[in-house]
Amino acid sequence: MLEPTIQLLWNLVATDSVNPALVPGGAGEENIARLIAAEMRSIGMQVELTEVAPHRPNVIGVMEGEAPGRSLMFCGHMDTVGVGGMAAPFTPLAREGRLYGRGSQDMKGGVAAMLGAARQLASSGGLPAGKLIVAAVADEEHASLGAQEVAMRWRADGAVVTEPTHLEIALAHRGFSWVEVRTRGIAAHGSKPLEGRDAIFRMGRVLARLEKLGRELQAMPPHAIQGTASLHASLISGGQELSSYPENCLLQFERRTTSAEPDGVALREIHDILRTLKEEDEEFEGSAELILERSAFEIPSEHALPKLLRAAVTRVGRVPREGGVTYWTDAAILARAGIPTVIFGPGGAGLHSREEFVYVEDVLACRDVLVELAREFCAGKVTLHAS
Template sequence: MKVMIDEQRVARLLQDMVRIPSVNPGFEGGVPERGMADYVEAFFMRLGLKAERREVRPDRPNVIGILPGVIGDAPALLLEAHMDTVQTANMTIDPFSAEIRGGKLYGRGACDTKASLAAMLAAIEWFAGNGVKPPVPVHLAATVDEEVNYLGVLDVLEAGHAYAAAIVGEPTGLQAVVAHKGVVRCEIETVGVSAHSSKPEEGVNAINGMMKVVAHIEGAMQTRLRSAAHPLVGPPTLAVTQIQGGVAPNTIPERCRIRIDRRTIPGEDSEQVWRDIRAEMAKLATEDGGVNVIVHPPFVLDYAMDTSPDSEIVRLVASAAAEKIGEVRPLGVPYGTDASKLARAGIPSVVFGPGSIEQAHTKDEWVELKQVVLAAEIIAGTMLEFGK
């Protein structure tokens, strides 16, 4: 059975959603995702399909739409895409105009990842509109909070549905991503003794202590990380991303803090990585003249993903995509997605969607509409085959 998706219909779906502001409330100018959730819920209601609305946080609901399958009680295929976007500050276009120029649709979230959500909705609509049932039920989860704390996908796991596999929407250029990195973000603090800057010898400068910490991170720790690599995602990485210290220009600083971003690779345990960093800093304090250093608990901790290329969902997505764009091979990426939470719950997951990660979060974010159409057809083709 051949699936043909109308480009104008896809464009209308994506325009509708880009015009609904859904900047994650964790960012400047953020608003809850309720407007997006209302849109997705109404979409399923128009098709006569069940939609389960789950309040993850006030005004921040997930919506799980359900397309019945031939085998009604079989574990479902999950399609998941997040509704939130990053901030709009410094954009050079109207972030919510959803203007179409030269076959591209512009706006915040157009690429990351409302395009994936539009493709999934269009695929569901094709089945409902043509009276076709997939072999197993298909659930579409439109989720909140992927850009900050992953609360939405965690709530999907708490909803109690059984899932055989998942397609997680992100801009992958229609390639099948089977591996990605995890992340540990935490604060490291050095503690000194304040004094008047005219008598610095009476104090202990926390910034000087932090200079030793940063030098150790950029030296010995970085060297060790570069020696380990995963075949698809490369080596783990560590970066100092923020620093704060001192209270006045005439006071020896008592405290200095940095934030670090440690990207983990498949095979690493993110919690153990944090414990290792804490042990490393404790050792540094002992060896380097008594630097008083504290490693605070992670404020973000996520896991790497590594799905077997031989799993059914990967094979079917890759096969359906190859029919449209030619050769498709399983890839790894350095960023993280909601898929890692599903994979840790035992759900084989592949990350897939239209657009390029190079356009995500940019000042003039856009996606090619033809890719969104192809994504919809590839997803629908996978739905037709999964669970046969």
């Protein structure tokens, strides 16, 4: 028989929740949301399901404390990426202290830990003070519809996103922008150089400037945790056939941003590049627009939330470590909505790849830390801001 939090993790991994916006026909969050809602009800939480898209609910469980205090949110996403190449993605396998299966690390381990923490609090006499909000959200792997909905309607004095951090307290990560660039030429027969204008050569000029910009960004002084900004050309297409001058070229690139940079920096940079190219050659035609922008995330190490989290880690007999993560998370959305947030979750390996696993012991340690944190944070004895 498995330990109850690990049994819950097993059940979560066994429930297909592939994000249908990433993989057409993917199962989505409906079934796993039902499972999580039942778990929350059996813990005694008030449960609310809200659809963020058809058949794609968020599940929020609330536990009220015995006395007034602060509110703390645990937030984790229910969806996973696709299962391409995996032999048995939804048949969890527990072996040598690891639990294998799609989503085990990213991030059903963290979701099991936060639900396990709520259960532990409830069964040990309840939350002494304040309020615990457990948010299982949809669609993080695509457009974060779930976290956006939570950020719009819920307030909390602090939040922990339990994405996998190897039990390190993650205080920051970079943001990103996706930008689309079009260059236009004039279609003509390949034998008519006087008539044709080559949209792909024009994009070549854009690419050369972007590459130079990318090098400059990486040569800038790095942010202590986030490192430097960067960019890469992700996708490109253009032209009609071999014998013609291409009329159009389309480029999509990604720009990773730091907290030190203003909103909209990626679009401003590409507009500057296009303006310069137009000044150099008035025949040049190009335009750019933003596809998606997500801000960077950062919380000071002296803030009460990471401080109390460090203390909680120490109380479960571990040495607190602080750092950042390379990937983007819903923490940026919660923080942007004014909820101080940290990222803290179990370790494992293989997220988004063919063999994914989470360390069982880390899931249990994460759960125990969350219990300690909720008791202290919600009691509200420490001031929230460093200064």
